[in-house]
Amino acid sequence: MTEIDAPPHPFDAAIALTPTADDRIQGRTRPEYANMVGPFGGVTAAALLRAVQQHPDRLGDPISLTVNYAAPVADGDFDITARAARTNRTNQHWLLELTQNGVVTTTATAVFGIRRDTWSDTELDMPTAPPPEAVPLQDFPDFIAWARNYEMRFVEGAVPDQDSGEHPDSTTTLWVRDTPARPLDFPALTALCDVFYPRVFLRRGRYMAAGTISLTVYFHADAEEIAAQGEDHILGTARTHRFSRGYFDQTARMWGRDGTLLASTHQLVYFKD
């Protein structure tokens, strides 16, 4: 925030959490991040990560996060409990539950840790893509509120329309950033890891019931590398290995424009055709 009286960015409002007692933390869903049923899964994941970040016992920065979407989060207040199951010298294992009226909607585990200097190498090449300025903006259908908070420029695998028909592969590559622009940090990166619409829509050329069951994020970048992205676009690329009997996986990588592999992220998705 540059001005004291400016309202917070919608994303910061959506992940704002208030500690109440012990390990309980309160938040509230925001209409800006609504999905078809309940909020955008990415913002729920970001709120869970934020709950650990602001916990007084927290050690280091996010290393990995797994979020299990057990049931839709209803509009309104929610509680998060965050418990450090084990604290080691350089890392810490967290168990989290998001509840509404005492009923679990979401569970998560997180590993936080301290990074040390070691031999390092990014083995993968960043996909070639024209710069974001050269790729047109694509609007999501109006009824998907959360997508209005992201500037998406699809390099391949754009959202299908009613004339799209089937597509031979499930790959989507896009430039993406928050809108209004916001400096990248661990929670924003977490939410961006869930920005890909369901791969089955692309393959089948149409919408159907689909929802993430389990999402994992591995944070490759440290806080400094993430901050270095500023408000710039990042390049995300996602695909599925197998669609089978009501479920499919998605594996994705999130790249900084400067070629830094920020995160790799995986999910298992339910669908009904």
Next chain:
Amino acid sequence: MTEIDAPPHPFDAAIALTPTADDRIQGRTRPEYANMVGPFGGVTAAALLRAVQQHPDRLGDPISLTVNYAAPVADGDFDITARAARTNRTNQHWLLELTQNGVVTTTATAVFGIRRDTWSDTELDMPTAPPPEAVPLQDFPDFIAWARNYEMRFVEGAVPDQDSGEHPDSTTTLWVRDTPARPLDFPALTALCDVFYPRVFLRRGRYMAAGTISLTVYFHADAEEIAAQGEDHILGTARTHRFSRGYFDQTARMWGRDGTLLASTHQLVYFKD
């Protein structure tokens, strides 16, 4: 087992669990599956999956599993608590903790569910590899006990020896199965997902301290497809995207010899060079 008096397969002995009271279940580490420090992570993951499988409230078959290795499991008895955080019509979300003397060493979440017939497709091609019979066996160093329970035939990226030197990429592809042979099931497949030695050994051409922090398995195959593999080899292929500041990821796929993509699996690993 074909003979009533035959001892159980070492793997079945290693994941044998006895319910005690409420949601508590007891197991015991087996020397056959010892690793450098504590048991092979794959067998711990398999025991956690087994704990849900044999729970009286269990709904359906494994869909996804995430195991967080918070601390080494000591030789001896351990307790598992398994709690269904949420049961829906077609799926169920589990929280698990493995403790020794009341101290958490391992946490996990699992999603079980019922599969339905839908449009299905495996988008990825199985890697080309000579048949297992044409690929020589490679023994692991003697001090790694658990590896003696797996027949490994490396197609590429074999375990480095002291003359190996650095390797340009981190890919290992191997044919693998239990030895003595044992019909494939969900727990055995889970353990096989952790069969790859740390990718940093391959890149650097030497051993160093390294251990899995978090392991995720997505089960693409149903029980029937897994049973159809029988005692045959499966083909696993694994690689890393980025090594950075003491951590690296590993992403792998496990294929049936018949071309069925059985599972995709991901992990985050700690290393110290």
